[in-house]
Amino acid sequence: MMPKRSLVGILTILLCLPAFTWAQSKTVTGKITDATNGIPVPGASVTAKGSKTGTSSKADGSFTLTIPGATTTLTISGVGYETQDVPVAADVILISLKAAPSNLNEVVVIGYGTQRRRDVTGAIAKVAGEKLTTIAAPSFEAALQGKAPGVQVIQGSGLAGSGSVIRIRGIASIGAGADPLYVVDGIPIIADAFLRTNSGGMNQNPLASLNPNDIESIEILKDAAAAGIYGSRGSNGVILITTKRGKSGKPSFNYNNKIGISTYANRPDFVSGSEWLQLRQEAWENDGNTGKAPLPGGVTWEQAQKNNTDWWDLLTRTGFINEHSLSMTQGNKLVKSFVGATYSENQSYLKNNSYTRLGLRTNFDFTITPKFKATLSAAYNRGINKRVPAAWAGGLGDAMSTALPIYPVYNDDKTWFTGGANPVRRMNETIWRNTDHRLIGGLTLDYEVIKGLNVRVNGSYDYLSGIDDQWESSNWINDNTKPGIAKRSPYRGKNWVASATATYNWNLNDDNRFTFLAGTEFQEKSFINRVYVEKNSDRPFYKNKALYEHALDSIKQTTTPLNSPAFNAETFASVFGRINYVYKERYAFQASVRRDGSSKFGPDKKYGVFPSVSAGWTISQEEFMKDLTFINFLKLRASYGLTGNSNIPSGQYYFTYYAGGQYNTAPTLYPGNVGTPDLHWEETQNTDVAVEFAGWNNRITGELAYYHKRTTDLLLNTAISPSTSFGTSFRNVPGSEILNQGIELSLNVKVVNKKDLTFSVGGNIAKNYNELISLGGLSADAAGGGSNDTRVVTGYPVGTNYLVRYYGVDPNDGLPIWYDKTGKLTKTFSLDNRMPVGSVVPDFIGGVNHNLTWKGFEFTSLWTFTIGGNIYDGSAKRQDGIVTDWVIRRDLLDHWRQPGDVTKFPRLTMNTGTYNGLSSEWQYNSTMFLYDASYLRLREVSLGYRFDPKLLTRLHVKGARVFVTGMNLLTFTKYPGGDPEIARDFENVTDRNLSPNITYLTPPQQKSWVLGLNVTF
C-alpha cells in the first residue's frame, strides 16, 4: 500500500505538469571562454535565472539550453570563476568568465604539458614569477622560501651568488643527492652547485646566472603523480621553471629597476682583545701555570695589549645593489616574441664580493600554418662572481676563528702582520673572480596531425662555461722576484636533450575527456676541464688576455692537451606515457609510466620503470553539494607511484684504472674506483592524499595534503674498510629504508575585499616526519662526516645530532658533567657516550604573508619560520670550548670561576686534558653546542604604489609601480651564534643531506633594502 505522503507528492507533481507544458519556451546557445586567455570553459553551469532549468557547457565551452520564454537572464557559474548574470539578448550568447580570486582555472605546467589546476591530480605548487623578483635574492631559488608548502629553502649564506639547499617533503637519501631536478622550459639543466668543488668555502651555484625577471612561473612537483613523469630523477621533486613568452599585440615594453643596499642579518658577538687576553690568562692559570700565558701568532703580551682589531668590521661594508631589466613583448599572426635583457650587480656585505649578471633572452613562437607551430628559445647569461674566501677557507671565516683581536693588521714597520691569520692581507693581496657563461637554447616543432593529435619534437642545448681566475701578489706568495701570479682554471659543461612527444586530446563526448601522451627523450651531459694555466703577471688573466693567449699557444706546442677528457658524462634514454581522463568535469584520473635507462647504473640495472596512478574528485560539482553554497570548490585527490633518485656521480659502477703523471720519467697507473656492478637507483614509493578547497565566495582558499614516502635501496658512499686503501665506494644498501611522511597546509583568507581596499592573509605550514627505518644493520657512524656530528641512526631522522649529552658544570670544581649512555652522570667525556639527541630536520616549516592594498598602494610582508629541530655549531667547539688560538664568543663569559659558581660553561682551560676524556677540541661532540633551530624571520616586507594608468597616458606609459622592499630585516632566534638560517656548503652529498642545520663559520645571510621601479610602456 502506498504511503499517504508519497501519494500527496505524486499528485502535486501531476498538478504542476500542465503549468510547464503550457508555458512558452525558447532555445539559446552560446559559448563560454576564459576571459584571460580565451580558452573554452567546459563544465560551467548555465541556468535560467529564477528557474531551475540549467545545463553545463561542453568540452568546447558551448552549450544549448531551452528556457522559459520569459527568462531574461542566464546565470553562468564555473568552478574557479566569478558567477556572472548575462542578459538573454540574442539566440547565440558569448560569455567570457572572469577568474575568481582562487586560481583553480590557472594553467599549471606539468611535465611535458599543461593542465588546468582543477584537473591536476598530483601535488604541484606554483609560484608566479613576479613573486620572485621583489627581493634582491642571490639566486632565484632563494626567493622560493616560505612560498610553497613542504618546500624547505635554506639560503646557503650571505655570499653573493650563493645557492640554496632545497628539500621537498623531507630528506630521502643519505649518499645520493637530495636536491630536486631543475627543468627550464623542458630541459633538465646542469644545477650541480659543486662544479668547482667547495673552493673558498662556498658552492658555485649555476642557477645564479638565470635571470629571475625572465621567469613566468615556477612549478614544484612534489608527489609521484606530478614528478613520476621524470622517473628515475623524480624522487627529490622537480622544479619546473617556465620563462616568459611573447603575447599578442603591439610591442609592449617593461622596465624593472632595483637599487638598494645590503648588510648582514646577524653578527656573532666575540670578545674584545683585552677580554680575550684576560680569558686566556685565566685558562692558563686554571691549568696550574704561572706567569703570562703563551700567545699564538708570535705576538708578545705588550704587542697584544695594544691591539683590538675588529676583523669583522675591516672585512665588511654596506653593499650596493643595482638591477636593471628591460623586456619587450609583441605578437602577430605569424610570430609572438619576448625579448629580455638584464644587468644587475649585487654586492654582498663582504668587501670585494659581488655578483654581476648580464643576460639576454629571446623566446619566439611561430605559427607557420594553423597546424604547424614552432618555438625557438635562446638565453645567454653571464655571471661574474667576485669571490672572497669564506667559512673554513678564510676571509670572514678567519674573523670568526683564527684572526684574533690581539693581532694587528700591520706590523710596526707597516708590513703586513703574518704571524697569524690576517684576512685583510689576503683581501688586499689576492683577487678571485669566477666568470660563468650559460647558454640555454631550444627549438620545438609542433604539428597537428589530425584534430586533437599533436606531435612535438624538441631539441635543446644547455652550455655552461666557467672560468676561475685567481691572482696573487708578490707579497702574498713571498717572492719579490715575481710581479705576482695569475692562475686560470676553466671548465665547460654541455647538456643536450632531445624529445619527441605525441599528445592526443580526445573528447569522447561532453562527459568524457581524454588526453594521451606518449614520448621518448634522450639526454647527454658531460664536462671538460680546460688546461690550468699559471703565469707570472702583475694582474689577473682577465686583465691580461694576451698573456693568457700566449700561455695557451705555448701549451699547444707541447704534448699537453688543452682539454681534459670528458668527465662525469651521463646519458639518459627514456620512454614515457600518460593518460588523463576527466569524467563529467568532476572526476579526473591519471596514469603515467616512465621507463628510464641511465648510464649511471650497472649493466643489469640500466633500466627502471616508474609508474604512477592518481585521481581527483571535485566534490563541489556533485549535486548533493549544491545546497552548500558557502563551498565554492572542494576537491579530493590521491596518488600513488614510484619515483627514483639517480643523483650520484657518473661512472661509479666501473672498476677503473687511470694513467697518471710520470714517476721518475716512467709511466704510472692508478686504481680509480671500486666498482659496484649492480649499482642502481634509490626507489621511493609515494602516496599523496589531499583536499583542495575554496569557500565563502572564494574568500578562503587552501589545501591540506598528507604524504607518505618510503625510500628503499639507499645509496651509500661510505662504510667500506679504510684499510682497503679506498675511502669510498657507492653501493645500494640491502634492506635500507627511509620514511618521510607529513602534512602540508596552505591557506589564504581574503579578509577585506572591497573595490579600493583589500586585505588578505595567507600562509603555509608543513610538518615532515623523517625516520631511518633501516640501514641494513650498519652502525651510526657508517654515514656522516667525522666532525659534522650528525649521523644516521635507525629509528631517528636522517641527520641526527649524535652527541655526548652535557649536564652542566660542577659548581665545586667547575668541571663539566656529562651523561653516559645509561643516563648516569659522569665527569669523563667519552665519544662512546654519544647518543641521538637532536635533529637537523625541523618539526614545522612555513611562511605567513599578508597583502594589503588601498587604491594604488600595496603593502605586503612574508614571514618565514622553522619550529623545532636543532642547529649544531661546529665552530663553537673552539669559540666556546677550549681556549685556543681562536676568537671567543661572548656567551663563554658565563663560565665557572670559583667554587659555588653556577654557570653555563665550565672552567676555562687551554688543555683538553682538563676535561677528563676529551681528546681534542674537534672531538668535543656534545650538546653544549646544540641549539634550538626555531626562528621567525621577516623575509620580505614591501610597500609599493601603482600609479593610476589614466595619469600615465599622457606620458605614453601603460603602467608604473614603485616599491621599497626589505629582506631579512628582523630575525627572532634563540641561537646565540649568529644567523639561524644555515646551510654549510658541503660538497660531500652525504654531509649535505645530513647537515643542513650544521654551521661552521657560515657567513650570515644578507639583509637588504631595495627601491624598485617597474614601468610598462
Place this chain on the structure above:
Amino acid sequence: MKKIIYSLLVGCIMINASSCNKFLERKPSGAFTEEEAIKGDADLQGLINGAYTDYSNKVYNGKFQWIEDLLGDQANGTLYTGDDGEIFKRKTSIFGDYKNGLYTDVYRPAYIGNKVLENIGKATTARNDIEGQAYYLRALTHFDAVRIWAQPWGFTADNSHDGIVLRTTSSITPGQRSSVKAAYDTIIADLKKAENLLGDAVTLGYANKWAAKAFLAKVYFLQNDFPNAFAYADQVIKSNKFQLDASYANRFSIGLSKEIIFGFKFIDNNLYPGGELRNRYRSDVGFSAQGRFHVTDQFYTAATTAGDVRAAAWYSNTLAPGYHVITKYNKNNFDVAAIGYTEIKLIRAEAAAETGGANLAIAITDMNELLTRAYGGPSKNLAANALAATVISAARRERELELVGEGNRIQEIKRIGARTNTNIDRRGGRWNCPGLALQFPISEQAANASFRMNQEGGCD
C-alpha cells in the same frame, strides 16, 4: 642540433635496442678496466710507480714523520691544537681527519702490491723484479701501520696482542685485526721474498735488494732481535753502495746525499718529495708555533752541546724568536730518504754492541765514524775498549740527535721500553701506555661492527 635530431630519428625507438645500450655506456673518460689496464710488465710497473708516487706524496712526504714526532717527546706542543694537539697529547680518538687520512694512504702500497701479485702471471721478463717490488710495497704498508697503530713488539710476551689489519689480497672486505706477531711475521716474510727477488742495482725511487735488507734490519731491530738486525745492517753496509754524507747539508739535498737506501728523488715538474716536511718542520718560511715543529728547551740543550756540528747545521734560535726550531728542511726541494745509511749504521752499532763479542769492535768503529762527523773530529769518539753499555748508550743518544725531525724518537721510547721495561719518555709516559698507539678510524668499525679498536685514554 644535427646530433640531436639524428639521435631521435635513428636511435632508440625501442630503448633497449643494442644501440641504445651503447648510448647508455659512459665509462669515465680515460679510465681503463682491469683487463685493459694490466696486460704486462709495463702496466704492472706502472701500478707500482703509482704506489711509489702516492707513498712519496701522501705518507712519507712528512706526514708519517710528523705524526711520529707528535707522539714523541722532542716537540714543544704547548700551542698545538686540533688534530695536532690530539696526537701530541697521545689520546687520539676514532675521529681526526689527519690521522685517519694517513691510515687510508698507508694501505695503498699493500693494495697495489696485492693487485700486482694477483696479476703476476701477466709479467714476463721483469717478473722477479716486479714481484719483489710488490712484496716490498706490502711490507711497507704493514710496517708503517704496525709501528703507530699497535703496541710494540714485546708489549706482551708472545706478542699476541692486537696488531693491525693485514691485507694480503686486494679484495674489498671488512678489516679484521691480526696479532702483532702475525703482522711482524708477514712483514718479515714479505721482505725476505723481496730480498730474494729484487735486483742488486740501486736506483733512487725504486725498491732494491738493499732496501729490503735495510728494512729487515730495522724490523728486527724494533723486535730487539739484535743478531738478525746486525746481520742485515751488516749486509747493507758491506754492499758498499752507500756512504755517510760528509756534510749534514747534504742529508736533505737535491742529488747530493749518498745515504739514501730507499727514498724519493726530487724531479722538477714531476715529483716534489717532502711537501709535508716543509709544511711542518720548515722554520724559515711561514713558521707558526701553533702548527710546526719546535723543540723543548731540554732537548735543545742536549742537542746543541759545545762542538756539535749539528747544532749549527740544524738548529736556530733566531729564525723564530722565542722558539727552538730546526733548519733541516729549510729548502724548497730535496730528496727524501725513507730509510738511510745513518740509521743503518746506528742499527748495526747498537745491535753489534748488544750481541757483543767480536761485534763490539764493529760497533765502536761505526759509532766513531758518526761521532767524528757529529763533532767535527775525534774529540767525542769512543775508546777502542769502550764497554758495550757505553756504546749502546752512545748509539741511542746519537740516534736521537741524528734523526731529529724524522719521527724516530717515539719508536725508541717503545723499543727501549719493551727491551728494558724502563720509561725513557721525557714527558713521563709509560712506554706501553694506550696513547702511544693511534686509535683506528671509526670507519673500520663502521664496516665491521666487531672490529676491535685500540684502548683510549692517553698516557697520563
